[in-house]
Amino acid sequence: MLVKYPEIRKYKHLLRAQRKDQLLRLLVILIFLPLLACCKHGTPTGTGKQHVAGDKTLKKRVRIDIFSPENRQKVFYGKEVAYNLSVRDTAVVSDSLRLKLDDRLIASTAGKSLKGTFKVAFVGMGTHTLRAELFHNRQLTGTKSVHIVVLPEKAPEPFTYRVVRVYPHDPSAYTQGLVYENGIMYESTGLRGESTLRKWVPETGKILATLSLPPDLFGEGCTLLGDEIYQITWTSRIGFVYDKNTFEVKNKLKYSTQGWGLTTDGKQLIMSDGSHYIYYLDPAYFSVTHRIEVYDNNGPVSQLNELEYIHGEIWANVYMTDDIVRIDPATGRVVARINLKGLLPNKDYGSETDVLNGIAWDPDHDRLFLTGKKWPKMFEIRPVPLP
Secondary structure, three states: OOOOOHHHHHHHHHHHHHHHHHHHHHHHHHHHHHHHHHHHHOOOOOOOOOOOOOOOOOOOOOOEEEEEOOOOEEEEOOOEEEEEEEEOOOOOOOOEEEEEEOOEEEEEEOOOEEEEEEEOOOOOOEEEEEEEEEEEOOEEEEEEEEEEEEEOOOOOEEEEEEEEEEEEOOOOOOEEEEEEEOOEEEEEEOOOOOOEEEEEOOOOOOEEEEEEOOOOOOEEEEEEEOOEEEEEEOOOOEEEEEEOOOOOEEEEEEOOOOOOOEEEOOOOEEEEOOOOEEEEEOOOOOOEEEEEEOEEOOEEOOOEEEEEEEOOEEEEEEOOOOEEEEEOOOOOEEEEEEEOOOOOOHHHOOOOOOOEEEEEEEOOOOEEEEEEOOOOEEEEEEEEEOO
């Protein structure tokens, strides 16, 4: 006699439900496993092709050829530059092919090649990046860059000088920075163990105040901004902010390059580091806001030392030479070069007399003062253009 148990029927229903659940899970895995594999490897479902018109993604970057200009080609400011570029893979559909100079768009097309010219009139001197970009389905799929070197279109205007007046100068002062304000000369001197900050009277040479730097520091350029004096050092990468009247240290600043010359445009500090770069610095933090490259028509002008901001230009001693260059701060172009050969007469040279260095300007009377490292004299001069 057979006995029917309700529990057995319940277990059978449970087994059937478990089998259905397992089959459903297996079906889901079989459906989605290929999709997961495709996503992992970045390949569109159903194709292994790399460049197919209409694909939403590309497996690899598209190659772009830039035929002109050549990499590191020298171009002159204000002149036309020819460009010629194209996409190598003709199967690629292009949304746009673009050409940029730094971050500025030069030209663009929906095709696969660009050819034309542009005028170099909106960048500074020096090295700039010309970059081609290809967009496919609104995504960047190919790039190629070359660099161009921008030079001034003409040579700097040559100047000589005329001496207006001669002043006394401490022959023990290894001059690194020179600033004039209201009848007082402020000077930063160098050499380890001898570096100072001082102020003195030009007419008499009388020193009114002196502050000695720690013996391990080599003093460099200085400038005035408001009621404060900024002074930098050579390789220690340390700068100081002083009260102009008391020479009390108000702040200590750090920077990432060597310190050579220092001046100001009244808003920012402007610093040289012995290279062909000039840096603009935030006065509060000494952080670099931007920099310019200094070029004449022959190439970069390096060894830029003591600086002064005069009539909207940066004037710089070129270390180990008798030259001062006048620089357009907007572009870095050397607009003029003043040769000071013979400024200090041979009879005034001593055993420790060194090179020309030190530029100060009196804006109220338009007077220009020059001296040198351990020179016994300071000169007021007038630049004279050569015929």
